[in-house]
Amino acid sequence: MRSTQNVVKAEKQPETGHFSDPPLFVLASLANGPKHGHAMIEDIAHLCGTRLGPGTLYGAITRLEQQGWIEPLPPEERRRPYRITPKGLRALRSKLTTLLQFSKAGLRRLEA
Amino acid sequence: MNPRLARLLMRLYPRAWRERYGEEFEALLLAGRGGLRTSANVVRSALSEHAFPTQGAEMHPVTFVAITRQPSAFLPMAMSLIALALVLGNVGSDLIQNGHILREADEGTTAHLWQLLMVGQLPVLAFFAIKWLPRAPGQTLKVLALQAGAVLANLAVVFFSGVG
Numbered sequence: 001m002r003s004t005q006n007v008v009k010a011e012k013q014p015e016t017g018h019f020s021d022p023p024l025f026v027l028a029s030l031a032n033g034p035k036h037g038h039a040m041i042e043d044i045a046h047l048c049g050t051r052l053g054p055g056t057l058y059g060a061i062t063r064l065e066q067q068g069w070i071e072p073l074p075p076e077e078r079r080r081p082y083r084i085t086p087k088g089l090r091a092l093r094s095k096l097t098t099l100l101q102f103s104k105a106g107l108r109r110l111e112a
Numbered sequence: 113m114n115p116r117l118a119r120l121l122m123r124l125y126p127r128a129w130r131e132r133y134g135e136e137f138e139a140l141l142l143a144g145r146g147g148l149r150t151s152a153n154v155v156r157s158a159l160s161e162h163a164f165p166t167q168g169a170e171m172h173p174v175t176f177v178a179i180t181r182q183p184s185a186f187l188p189m190a191m192s193l194i195a196l197a198l199v200l201g202n203v204g205s206d207l208i209q210n211g212h213i214l215r216e217a218d219e220g221t222t223a224h225l226w227q228l229l230m231v232g233q234l235p236v237l238a239f240f241a242i243k244w245l246p247r248a249p250g251q252t253l254k255v256l257a258l259q260a261g262a263v264l265a266n267l268a269v270v271f272f273s274g275v276g
Contacts, residue, residue, distance in 0.1 A: 037140040053150055054140050055157025058133060062166040078139035
């Protein structure tokens with residue numbers, strides 16, 4: 001019963017049920033060049049329709065920087081841009097490849 | 113967002129986090145629209161940072177001065193210095209009044225206070241070491257060396273003055 005309700009709801013409101021992985025969003029946003037926080041929020045919203053809150057964004061930034069997947073650039077006034085590192089690019093490619101395989105497998109099951 | 117609210121929200125984060133990200137984070141808050149949802153998001157993230165702090169020297173560039181400002185760093189040092197002052201005060205007082213150091217048959221108030229101060233700092237020292245050694249081993253070891261020096265100074269004064 002519950003699963004049926006969810007399906008109906010999902011059909012009526014296809015915008016619900018966003019995939020949310022803030023670190024992945026940040027990496028994807030930085031893949032085409034350095035950005036500061038506000039630019040990342042706008043880019044991610046444009047990219048996948050999810051508007052990250054500032055706390056969520058910086059939670060992802062701190063952990064990505066800790067992992068060495070992104071690095072800070074010199075501040076521009078009070079804003080600090082970040083760029084993705086080669087290690088971050090490898091991690092992004094790996095994550096996206098896994099997601100792609102997952103998506104393909106899931107879609108094949110839906111079509112079967 | 114209202115600058116006052118942005119400052120207030122930024123201050124919810126731990127000090128080490130603010131020192132690294134505070135300015136840019138406040139600039140981001142000021143550039144945004146604000147609102148209840150944004151505030152709730154920041155409060156939740158700040159609480160999360162307190163509960164599960166981001167660790168690593170790169171994330172928290174801990175300087176020697178910054179680490180000595182931690183209560184768990186300066187309290188044991190202060191306790192050692194107070195203990196040392198007590199012993200030296202006692203020795204000085206004896207020398208002025210009697211011309212020599214008196215050995216008390218029973219442990220006096222000064223001795224009890226000294227023991228409390230020296231033993232009382234041990235759990236604080238342990239907390240300091242457990243918390244900071246993984247984050248900034250170099251700076252933490254320097255502080256621990258200073259604290260050990262203060263303890264040794266106390267023991268040396270007690271031993272050589274014969275008041276113990």
